[in-house]
Amino acid sequence: MPQIEFKDIIKTYENTVVLDSISFSIEDGEFVFIVGPSGAGKSTIVKMLIREEFPDSGCVLFSDQNVFDIPQCDIPNLRRRIGVVFQDFKLLNSKNVFENVAIALEVVDAPEETIKNIVPNVLSMVGLTNKMYSMPNQLSGGEKQRVSIARALAHEPDILVADEPTGMIDPVSADEVMDILEKINSLGTTILMATHDYNIVNKMKKRVIRIENGKIKSDKIGGTYNG
Numbered sequence: 001m002p003q004i005e006f007k008d009i010i011k012t013y014e015n016t017v018v019l020d021s022i023s024f025s026i027e028d029g030e031f032v033f034i035v036g037p038s039g040a041g042k043s044t045i046v047k048m049l050i051r052e053e054f055p056d057s058g059c060v061l062f063s064d065q066n067v068f069d070i071p072q073c074d075i076p077n078l079r080r081r082i083g084v085v086f087q088d089f090k091l092l093n094s095k096n097v098f099e100n101v102a103i104a105l106e107v108v109d110a111p112e113e114t115i116k117n118i119v120p121n122v123l124s125m126v127g128l129t130n131k132m133y134s135m136p137n138q139l140s141g142g143e144k145q146r147v148s149i150a151r152a153l154a155h156e157p158d159i160l161v162a163d164e165p166t167g168m169i170d171p172v173s174a175d176e177v178m179d180i181l182e183k184i185n186s187l188g189t190t191i192l193m194a195t196h197d198y199n200i201v202n203k204m205k206k207r208v209i210r211i212e213n214g215k216i217k218s219d220k221i222g223g224t225y226n227g
């Protein structure tokens with residue numbers, strides 16, 4: 001069975017159809033770009049997967065379970081299995097790098113020993129061991145994004161979902177972020193990245209699902225931004 005399956009998803013906002021019967025599936029360990037012009041519905045797709053948004057009809061299966069049927073009390077568990085990275089990093093400026101990553105574990109009452117083990121581990125994954133005690137305002141945009149990736153990895157998620165992760169950083173830092181995502185993927189984590197950065201998509205040569213006018217325009221392994 002696929003790890004993720006979107007089935008006949010229809011979503012309208014204020015009488016405008018944003019997603020018009022979208023279906024696709026993603027296998028365990030894939031690296032997939034969702035591309036399309038601004039407003040195409042890429043973020044809406046990401047939000048449905050983490051149950052922040054509901055469709056008008058259709059379902060999203062994650063490991064064969066319809067995420068819209070998951071009881072509210074199990075939603076934190078779903079969100080631990082899916083690490084999420086946003087364009088704007090969402091770091092707490094009053095906390096250092098270590099603390100920003102530790103938060104993900106503190107909210108589930110992880111023991112201090114666990115936190116002391118995991119946080120340096122995930123920071124090493126993203127190449128930030130030497131910035132562990134820096135404050136966010138001492139970091140470049142690319143470094144901030146790497147902190148947010150480390151935070152998303154703290155629960156060893158099955159999937160890492162990234163919504164425009166390179167949207168606010170320079171091209172060199174963006175390449176570094178993509179190298180890290182590729183490394184995470186090679187260790188077995190599925191990556192789903194929504195982006196309109198065609199340079200990156202064309203460079204990476206991964207599967208590309210292109211959404212346009214509410215429909216899947218193309219879906220190609222080793223595809224380019226324009227299909």
Ligand code: ADP
Nearest residue numbers: 013014018036037038039040041042043044045
């Ligand atoms: P993308 O990520 O591809 O830029 P989005 O998924 O953010 O696209 O948005 C798709 C469309 O839905 C846009 O036209 C946007 O304005 C609209 N939209 C998104 N969220 C809402 C909302 N909460 N209320 C009304 N319209 C929304």
